[in-house]
Amino acid sequence: MSVLARLGGLLADAALGLPLRAVRYTVERDVAVPVPDGVTLLGDHYRPAGAAGPLPVVLIRLPYGRAGLVAHAFAAPYARRGFQVFVQSTRGTFGSGGHFRPFSTEHEDGLATLAWVRAQPWCDRRVAMTGGSYFGHTQWAVAPYADPPLVAVSPHITGARITTAFYDHGAPALENALRWSVAIGRQEAGGLPGPLSPRLRARVHRALRLLPLQAADTAAVGAPVPFWRDFTGHAAPGDPFWDGVDHDDADLTGFPPTNMVTGWWDLFAAAQLTDHARLRAAGVPARITVGPWLHGDPGELKEIVRSDVRWLRHHLDGGPAPTGAPVRLYLQQAGTWLESETWPPPGSSPVAHHLRADGGLTEQPETGDAPPRRFTYDPADPTPTVGGPLLERPGRQADNAAVEARDDVLVSTGPVLPRDLDVVGHVRARVFVRTDLEHADLFVRLCDVDPAGVSRNVVDGIRRLHPRTVPAADVVVGEDGVLAVDVELFPTAYRFRAGHRLRVQVSGGAFPRFARNLGTGEPFASATTGRPCRFEVFADAAHPSCVELPVLR
Template sequence: MTVTGWVAQRLLKLPPATARKVAVERDLRIAADDGVTLLADRWSPAPDSDRARDLPTALVRTPYGRKGPLGWLMGRLLAERGFHVLMVSTRGTFGSGGGEFRAMRQERADGHAVLRWLADQPWFNGSVVLTGASYLGYTQWVVAADAPVQVKAMVPHVTSSRLAMTFLRPGRIELETLMNWSVLTARQERPYASLRAMLERKKVEAAMHTLPLADGDKVALGREWPFYQDCIHHDQDDPYWKDEDFSDTVGDVKVPVSSIAGWYDIFLADQLKDYHALVAAGRPPRLTIGPWAHSDPRGISAAIWETVRWAGPLARGAKPGYRAPVRLFVMGVKQWREFDQWPPAGYAQQRWHLREGNALGQEPAAFVAPSAFTYDPSDPTPSIGGAKLEARGAGPVDNRPVERRSDVLTFTSDVLANDVEVIGEVAAEVWLRADRPSCDLFVRLCDVDRKGRSVNICDDLVKVRPDGIAKVSVELTPTAHVFRRGHRIRVQVSAGAFPRYARNLGNDEPVATAATPYVTNLEIFHDAAHPSAILLPVK
């Protein structure tokens, strides 16, 4: 093992390496069904090792290149721990043919072509595991339902069986993720791509402010980017995505699955839907949810652990060590706990009502006037912390700066006399009225500590077409969190979180082409007839 490998083992708290030397074979050529050539690298324990001739293969298909940090993390670290590692560049990226990269296109056919090629290699021992995060996880799901018998396990990490569709609910686009990923994939093969990305960050920020949104890629990149245009013009319900959405096939997957998710990950809600689909089909999936956001090294460490200690034994025909099916990091008390299912049994829904005087309590309010605020898309309520594609600014942060704004309402409980343990699905029911035909509702749950620091726990945003006083249901992302004695529970209510979500301009025009912003005045009702509340699963 190299010095850098030893450092990675210590920093990421990985299982110990079993091979001292690793070899890499570059630019292997794999023919896709349509004749396009895909390039791959194979990492393996040094070829003079007798043990290297009978090791399973970890397959990683990626649009991000086979060298650099990713090649080192997935290639070297897994090879040092008992795998051949085949890293394949998806078509249109880093030497693989097929023209310009078109995200999610032809991944299923290419994945099966790679598996057929792999089966014919003299070093392949007949067992393969699928592993990788985000897009690399999506490339697992696309082949999973009809995977050949050689596939013994899969470890999808912070990902979804429908990937980009996660961000494209009708009338609501997760703009920050869409723009940043579009720019990343469009520029990643340029010289000094990382340095240029830092220098051009302001251009990307200007692009997210651009109206109409359909012109955002031109501002950021100087040209249209196909993936960005696909997403701007086609929401997740559009038949346009029928060949790229594999969520309907999850229940057909017979390969053992161990999903690694994060409480602050952009794919959490969809990853739990995939888990539920497997459970409903009678499969026994494993689920791990940690306290991390999308790009957190702790999640990478958990995925490597699971690939080595769970998928590895399955690939060798052995039985992995026992662990409960669901393993959750409980925030607030910083504990890992194991459960038989998700959501865990024994947690009952408890209503915490928005009350007069910006209070939050378990008893509904009597008749009181609604709380009012104004949302101006020209000065949008900013997003802070939470689920982000990039690590910078993601996860739990102090929300006091945004809570001081006049377009953010907060409702806060009394100081808690006892711990309040919340594990499971979180929802809100909010009664509102607006003076525009369209608005957004953003609801966030926060933990206020003894010093007044307000830290975000979970949240979500929905588009609303109000007709008089409307009851709006919001499914916040799930959580596992203990509000400690002496802390307070807080609920934020606002009409946006930009640039995480594209601004609602107030006129219910198509998201891609709307260009004129309108100020929206909103009222939040919290009286006996309109008992706005957050619904917490409490033990």
């Protein structure tokens, strides 16, 4: 390793907030790994210089290449700390054979790669896996099924049920899906997906508004992208195409110790917290850190690498166990961290805030009759969204004034808070609604209104109504035809400060973050026409619409 390379490594460690260390290592490039169907996958093998005999292996599988940022941020930092690392390009990417069909072959290819690594003379058969986002998915595709089990895993900013990133309670996550499709559609030229250029962002913005949606990938990048065609072509509820992609029903017996990092504005935060709770319930030693981050934020990446160095040192080298509680949460607007043994924290209890017919929001529900509030959702002029957990900036919180001024958004605002209100846990809403179309979306957003009157989003959720899914466990049809719709909002840890007010928005969509509901039931990929949908939202004694907040006492 050259002096320049060692200096670059030290600079990279400093940028990642790691203690400076310069263990020398060698790299063997383009190591061929055969898999059972005849395809050959390529990987890079990092090994401590001068090491004798077999060592444990840190396995990383990803579709974004093995050089550049991947090498400097996700492989070399571990190699500089004396770990043996094998980084592999997934099928059809960066020299690996076959065709890249995202998520579809990671189970078979991952298990075959694991068996190959364990059979190498340089491996002592102990293997851990790490990585975030798609690299996290490749861990879920292997960890529940590995025999013998992996030593440890770190599936960051991802979810066992990966399709939650594409379809949120039935509503296609349009903007995130197209941005990612554009990124992977050009990645062989540009490497690890990152923020889109202004020119490409403008093309994506125009493509999001095209109908039919099936060809939006061509409009954005000039060529079809297989994932986009899968996303648009298999959006119907319960489409069996995705059956082999999700792993949330996998047997967790023997699942390895797990370390996870995510952010409150990361699109995978809800799925990851659900995974953590499932793992702990199954007796798996699992830790999670949730910070104030958007997907791929520098702070999030730093925490991933820093926590993984400690995690791998403990499980592969016998180093000290991580200290502190297994659940670590950043309390937004308070600037502090909370620690807990479980998620949600045991000190949180639900408090309902009821929508009122006059536009108020109180802990007391209406006691008598009241007329419903009405609005019309028009897919030709879809209700926009700002902020939220997006794949890239802009995300997080934003001023919601322009959205709340529209006549297709109902706003309910609470009184001034006399003291700080800490909301920590899962936020849920039950809204009583009647629509004149069978196909409709219900979007609910909780906002924080400051003393100057600026309304900023905190969490939100959407529920797609469809004849095949109504009635359901979360949609009850009353005798009067009014639907009681349960909407799961994003989890959070957030302080509403004294002097602020709570606000709830109810609307028929949030475009382009979610695809507009055209109201016709036409296939998602080929639909070209839309119909306006009239909503009635009830808030009377018989229909107590509310948002349930987990308040930390």
